[in-house]
Amino acid sequence: MALSGVRVLELAGLAPAPLCGMILADFGARVVRVDRTPRSAVATDVQGRGKRSLALDLKRPPGAAVLRRLCCQADVLIEPFRHGVMEKLGLGPEVLLQENPRLIYARLTGFGQSGQYAKSAGHDINYLALSGVLSKLGRKDENPYAPVNLLADFAGGGVLCAMGIVTALYERTKSGKGQIIDASMVEGVAYLSSFLWKSQNLGLWNRPRGENLLDSGAPFYETYKTSDGKFMAVGAIEPQFYEQLIKGLGLDSDKLPSQLSFSDWPKMKEKFASIFAQKTQAEWCSIFDGTDACVTPVLSFDEVASHQHNKQRSSFIKNDQEEISPRPAPLLSRTPAVPSFKRDPFIGEHTEEILLEYGFTKQEIAKLYSDKVIEFSEPKANL
Numbered sequence: 001m002a003l004s005g006v007r008v009l010e011l012a013g014l015a016p017a018p019l020c021g022m023i024l025a026d027f028g029a030r031v032v033r034v035d036r037t038p039r040s041a042v043a044t045d046v047q048g049r050g051k052r053s054l055a056l057d058l059k060r061p062p063g064a065a066v067l068r069r070l071c072c073q074a075d076v077l078i079e080p081f082r083h084g085v086m087e088k089l090g091l092g093p094e095v096l097l098q099e100n101p102r103l104i105y106a107r108l109t110g111f112g113q114s115g116q117y118a119k120s121a122g123h124d125i126n127y128l129a130l131s132g133v134l135s136k137l138g139r140k141d142e143n144p145y146a147p148v149n150l151l152a153d154f155a156g157g158g159v160l161c162a163m164g165i166v167t168a169l170y171e172r173t174k175s176g177k178g179q180i181i182d183a184s185m186v187e188g189v190a191y192l193s194s195f196l197w198k199s200q201n202l203g204l205w206n207r208p209r210g211e212n213l214l215d216s217g218a219p220f221y222e223t224y225k226t227s228d229g230k231f232m233a234v235g236a237i238e239p240q241f242y243e244q245l246i247k248g249l250g251l252d253s254d255k256l257p258s259q260l261s262f263s264d265w266p267k268m269k270e271k272f273a274s275i276f277a278q279k280t281q282a283e284w285c286s287i288f289d290g291t292d293a294c295v296t297p298v299l300s301f302d303e304v305a306s307h308q309h310n311k312q313r314s315s316f317i318k319n320d321q322e323e324i325s326p327r328p329a330p331l332l333s334r335t336p337a338v339p340s341f342k343r344d345p346f347i348g349e350h351t352e353e354i355l356l357e358y359g360f361t362k363q364e365i366a367k368l369y370s371d372k373v374i375e376f377s378e379p380k381a382n383l
């Protein structure tokens with residue numbers, strides 16, 4: 001796999017850092033999740049695929065010393081705490097990079113390492129708000145709407161941090177040097193929105209929120225309810241595709257206002273809605289599948305893996321516990337990701353194995369254990 005041989009230490013965090021670590025693991029890195037002690041009854045990381053767990057108390061100096069030793073042999077450290085936490089533990093980048101100048105020290109936070117919010121708590125919705133992006137999301141006359149925490153946490157956070165890490169690993173092949181990655185989710189999600197910024201002069205966003213082409217203003221970029229209570233998604237932007245939509249709906253474009261007549265959009269939405277409400281989702285699929293009308297069913301999680309297109313591409317996978325989840329993307333032709341099919345690790349499940357692998361002796365491990373700096377877990381203890 002593309003990242004095989006890369007050793008990653010991921011300090012356990014909430015949502016974004018676990019995704020970042022999981023992406024690296026899917027593509028072949030050996031990812032160790034460093035969990036807290038005392039170990040909680042249940043691991044809250046649901047993105048532990050392909051990782052191993054080491055339970056280590058970083059608040060105690062011998063625990064921090066263990067992490068320092070691990071970092072000497074690691075390629076990447078991912079830390080998900082607000083600015084200042086790692087420094088307080090004596091594990092700041094100046095310390096760890098001095099001991100291992102090849103280390104890539106990725107700091108995945110909401111507000112970044114500087115600025116007046118750097119030490120403040122926050123979550124996806126706050127980062128989205130500060131990036132400006134939240135002001136663009138939502139329907140007409142409604143408050144801004146934060147979709148599930150996909151945008152800041154995962155896209156602007158976990159994914160961009162993984163991209164930063166891979167970029168730094170590539171650069172290291174030339175310079176031989178590591179570096180610090182300051183991955184702020186505010187900036188990550190703002191960067192993702194570059195199209196919104198760069199298209200300001202195209203007239204795409206001149207109208208209030210929810211009344212523009214791509215923000216639920218246009219009748220041809222909308223979802224519509226079907227007679228069986230399901231939905232269809234319509235994205236017929238270009239005139240030639242719009243024409244196919246009109247045809248599929250059984251309408252005559254000569255008798256309709258022009259596609260870009262903004263003032264007619266609310267009326268056209270009502271018309272489209274009343275037509276979509278007359279057939280089931282399956283009936284609409286049989287009309288639109290195989291056309292260029294850009295009309296697709298809105299699938300539920302229960303339906304998505306068995307949809308023909310997704311099945312043909314094996315886009316979803318089942319692990320040993322029969323849990324379905326998306327296959328890692330994108331697909332690399334020679335070295336694709338090979339996700340683990342095993343269950344996620346229990347907290348502390350691999351503590352001993354990892355420490356031995358990183359050169360700790362059995363005696364050192366026994367001492368750390370008796371001093372309660374590390375913990376082990378038998379799988380059954382967590383069930």
Ligand SMILES: C[C@H](CCC[C@@H](C)[C@H]1CC[C@H]2[C@@H]3[C@H](O)C[C@@H]4C[C@H](O)CC[C@]4(C)[C@H]3C[C@H](O)[C@]12C)C(=O)SCCNC(=O)CCNC(=O)[C@H](O)C(C)(C)COP(=O)(O)OP(=O)(O)OC[C@H]1O[C@@H](n2cnc3c(N)ncnc32)[C@H](O)[C@@H]1OP(=O)(O)O
Binds near residue numbers: 035043057121
């Ligand atoms: C919207 C999302 C968040 C969604 C999260 C949900 C999925 C989950 C949130 C609550 C969960 C539920 C809950 O736990 C109850 C149940 C528990 C059960 O086990 C499972 C079911 C639950 C229902 C459970 C289910 C789900 O898991 C939840 C619903 C987001 O936006 S995530 C993005 C958040 N932001 C960031 O990540 C940005 C950077 N980080 C931060 O800004 C802060 O970390 C944050 C997130 C604000 C949290 O602040 P906090 O004060 O808690 O932490 P920090 O200041 O960063 O400091 C960390 C302290 O911990 C110490 N520490 C760390 N590692 C160790 C260690 N190995 N050993 C010892 N100590 C450690 C560290 O030293 C710091 O200590 P100090 O505070 O003393 O400095």
